[in-house]
């Protein structure tokens with residue numbers, strides 16, 4: 505399954521929305537920006553943009569991904585009605601990911617997440633490990649991983665996250681784009697960034 509994990513909004517930025525036919529629409533500022541416009545991805549209002557949150561999100565993106573993989577295995581096992589140890593005995597969860605910067609200079613991840621039998625790609629996963637189950641588990645793991653990391657940071661006055669504001673602390677989810685539908689090849693064509701911030705690279 506192809507999944508995109510994107511940072512929450514830190515505030516509106518100059519964007520360059522296009523419709524399905526590739527027609528350029530005015531961005532949030534009301535202007536149509538050229539593709540190379542240096543304003544793209546920069547805040548509409550630097551006074552209110554959550555710069556600390558943006559910096560903290562990038563600084564913690566690697567840890568956030570690591571937590572996501574831990575929680576995803578947990579969520580899959582729970583949905584199968586198994587302990588994590590029992591789940592490992594019947595299936596393997598594999599990841600391939602790339603990290604990219606969006607125009608707004610926040611890290612996001614594209615990941616291929618795959619389920620196989622315990623010995624790997626030569627074995628199918630158990631029939632109960634469906635695409636729907638995996639999609640549900642991905643959504644749940646993305647929600648939990650950012651909530652837990654926000655709680656950890658805000659609970660420690662010495663951690664940099666303790667001073668962060670809206671972007672890093674209050675967002676309920678990564679949020680991720682919906683996992684792609686169960687039709688091969690399952691690559692998502694959804695915009696990379698979370699609505700309404702259609703400012704992905």
Ligand SMILES: [Zn+2]
Nearest residue numbers: 518519531533
């Ligand atoms: Zn603009």
